[in-house]
Amino acid sequence: AALGTTFMGLIGMWELSIITLTQVIMATVLAVAIALPIGIAAGRSPRVEGVLGPILDGLQTIPSLVYIIPVVILFTIGVVPGIIASVLYAIVPGIRITALGIRQVPEESVEASRTFGATPRQTMLGVRVPLAAPTIMAGINQIIMMVLAMVIIAGLVGAGGLGFKTIEALTRSDNGLGLEVGISLALMAMILDRLTEAWADRLRPPEAV
Structure with missing residues (x-):
């Protein structure tokens, strides 16, 4: 990271x-705040998952550039539409992976908590979510990568940062600038990926390592 x-x-x-x-962090926080509760609800309830399934499938088929259009119409150009589009683009894998993690929690662990008198809420927050934490972290990792993938698209609407420089390099056919921006984006992606992986490893139960 330091290098x-x-x-x-x-x-x-x-x-x-x-x-x-800064833009990635803001978009990631918003996406996680939306994806986690929805993913937990989907993992807990087959009915919720059934309703969300077609919606998430539809969102996944939309090209990333299309997310920008309605947001720009509503908010004009600038940082805000870039962040909102990034959030919309990134929440789908976050919801799916969170739901998967909740469903994969061993049923015996859930039954043990119920045996000791835990309420459904206590079982969810005290058993399912902690045991699903490594998988949820993988979902957060995917959210971060999806947000980074939107950085270049966000540069089209004046979000600034490396995305804007990428568009500038393409417009001017400046290979040197494009290489510098590309390396910077790759380094940022690798650093964030390693940090989230390290966090996921810390949350992983010892027997699962």
Whole structure:
């Protein structure tokens, strides 16, 4: 991580990287806040999952660029539409993977908590969610990667940061600038991926390592 951030500074991409990282963090927090409760509800209730299934399937078939159009119509250009489009694009894998993690919790663990008198809410928050935490973290990792994938698209609507520089490099056919931006985005993706993987490993039960 230290080497990656140092390299971004050496090639003059530090400030742009910080702008992009801020946007990624904001979009990720919003996407997680939406995806986690919906994913938990879907994992707990087959009925909810049945209703959400076609909606999520439809969202997954929409090209990333299409997310920008209605958001720009509502909010004009700038950082806000870029973040909103990133959230809409990223919540689908977050919901699906969270629901999968909840469903994969061993039923014997759930039954044990019920035997000791735990309420459904206590069972969910005290058993299902903690045991599903590594899988949920994998979903958060996917959210981050999807948000990063939207950075370039968000640059089209004036979101700034590395996405805007990518569009500038393409417009001017500036291979050098494009390479610098591409390396910076790749380094940021690798750093965030390693951080979330390390966090997931810490949440993993010892017997599952």
